[in-house]
Amino acid sequence: xxxxxxxxxxxxxxxxxxxxxxxxxxxxxxxxxxxxxxxxxxxxxxxxxxxxxxxxxxxxxxxxxxxxxxxxxxxxxxxxxxxxxxxxxxxxxxxxxxxxxxxxxxxxxxxx
Amino acid sequence: xxxxxxxxxxxxxxxxxxxxxxxxxxxxxxxxxxxxxxxxxxxxxxxxxxxxxxxxxxxxxxxxxxxxxxxxxxxxxxxxxxxxxxxxxxxxxxxxxxxxxxxxxxxxxxxxxxxxxx
Numbered sequence: 001x002x003x004x005x006x007x008x009x010x011x012x013x014x015x016x017x018x019x020x021x022x023x024x025x026x027x028x029x030x031x032x033x034x035x036x037x038x039x040x041x042x043x044x045x046x047x048x049x050x051x052x053x054x055x056x057x058x059x060x061x062x063x064x065x066x067x068x069x070x071x072x073x074x075x076x077x078x079x080x081x082x083x084x085x086x087x088x089x090x091x092x093x094x095x096x097x098x099x100x101x102x103x104x105x106x107x108x109x110x111x112x
Numbered sequence: 113x114x115x116x117x118x119x120x121x122x123x124x125x126x127x128x129x130x131x132x133x134x135x136x137x138x139x140x141x142x143x144x145x146x147x148x149x150x151x152x153x154x155x156x157x158x159x160x161x162x163x164x165x166x167x168x169x170x171x172x173x174x175x176x177x178x179x180x181x182x183x184x185x186x187x188x189x190x191x192x193x194x195x196x197x198x199x200x201x202x203x204x205x206x207x208x209x210x211x212x213x214x215x216x217x218x219x220x221x222x223x224x225x226x227x228x229x230x
Contacts, residue, residue, distance in 0.1 A: 009152070034218070043116070043202060043221035044155075090154060099170070100219060102154040 002027050004093050006103035013081050014111045021076040021106050023091030032094035033074040035065055038105075039087045047089075050074065061085070086110045115139070116222035118203050124228045131190040133225050134204030142208035144186035145219060146170075146178065149200040161186055162208070193229045201225045 003026045013019055032051050036044040047106060048059025055067040065076045074091060088107045092100040119134035137144065143162050147155040147170075157170030159178040167178050175197060179187045186205075190197055204219040 004154075036221075041121075041223075043223045044204075045221070048216055049218060092155075099157060099160070100155075102156075104152055104154040 002031075002090055002093065002101050004101050004103040006091055006106050008106045009104070010107050010109065012109040012111060015083050019076075019078045019081045019085070019108070020069050021089050021108070023074045023076065023093075023103060024072050025074065025091075025093045026072065027093060030069060033065075033067060034092040034100065035059065035063070035074075036090045036092065037061075037087050038090065043110050044090065047076070081108075081110055083110045083112060097108075113150055114225055115222055116203055116205055118201075118222040118225050120225050122226050122228075123202045123224060125190075125193050126229065127194060129190075129193050129229075131191075131227065133188040133203075133227070135188070135205075135222055136184055137186075137203075137205040137220070138184065138196075139205060139207070139220065140183070141205035141220075142183070143206045143219075144180065145204040145206075146176075146186065146188045147202045147204065148172070149224070155202065158188065193227075195229050197227065199227060199230045201227055202203050214220050 004023045011048040034049045035047040038044050047063050048057045050057045050067045057065050063078050067074050088105045090105045116137045125131050145160040146158040149155050156172050158176050161167045161180045177189045202224045203222040206217045206219045
C-alpha cells in the first residue's frame with residue numbers, strides 16, 4: 001500500500017541552526033511530492049512541491065527539498081532556522097485521482 | 113490570492129446531534145476534499161468531490177456524508193455525532209487535472225474547524 005513516513009515526531013533545534021526533516025515514501029512509481037507547514041491553529045500552507053525535473057526543489061520561506069529516488073526520500077532542509085519556523089510539517093505524496101497521502105507530521109520547536 | 117474558508121473555527125456539539133461543516137472556495141476549483149486531523153495520525157481523507165453533485169469515499173467515510181450542490185461549496189455532515197468524531201476537520205480544494213493515476217495537483221487548505229462532541 002502507498003504510504004508516507006516521517007520518522008521524527010518531534011525535533012528541537014536552536015535558532016540559527018540548520019534543519020533537516022525526513023520523509024520517505026512507499027509507492028509503485030515516482031509520485032508527486034509535497035511539503036506543507038501548519039502553524040498553530042491554522043490550516044496547511046504549501047512550502048514546495050516536486051513533480052519532475054531538477055531533484056532539488058526551492059520553496060517559500062527559505063526551504064528546499066531534495067528528491068532521492070534511490071532512497072525513496074524527499075527530505076526538507078533549511079540552512080538557518082528562525083523562531084517563526086516553529087510549526088508542524090507534513091510530507092505528502094500523490095495517491096492517484098487527486099488524492100494526497102500524508103505523513104503523520106513532524107513538530108518543530110525552535111530554541112532561542 | 114487563493115482562499116478556502118470554513119464556516120466555524122470551533123464547534124461544540126452533543127452526542128447524537130446532526131452536524132454540518134461548511135467549506136467555500138473562491139478559486140473555481142473542481143476538486144474539493146474533507147480531511148480529519150488527529151495527533152500522530154496526520155491527515156486522513158474522509159470524502160472528496162471532483163464535480164458538482166459528485167462524490168467519492170476517502171479512507172475513513174464511515175459516520176460521515178457530504179453534499180456539493182454548487183461548485184464553490186462542499187459540506188461535511190455528521191448524521192449523528194459521536195465522541196470519537198472529536199477532531200480537527202480540514203477542507204481543501206485543487207484545480208482539475210486529468211484523472212490520471214499518478215497526477216495530483218496542489219491542494220489549498222482552509223483554516224480548519226475544531227469540533228468537540230460531548
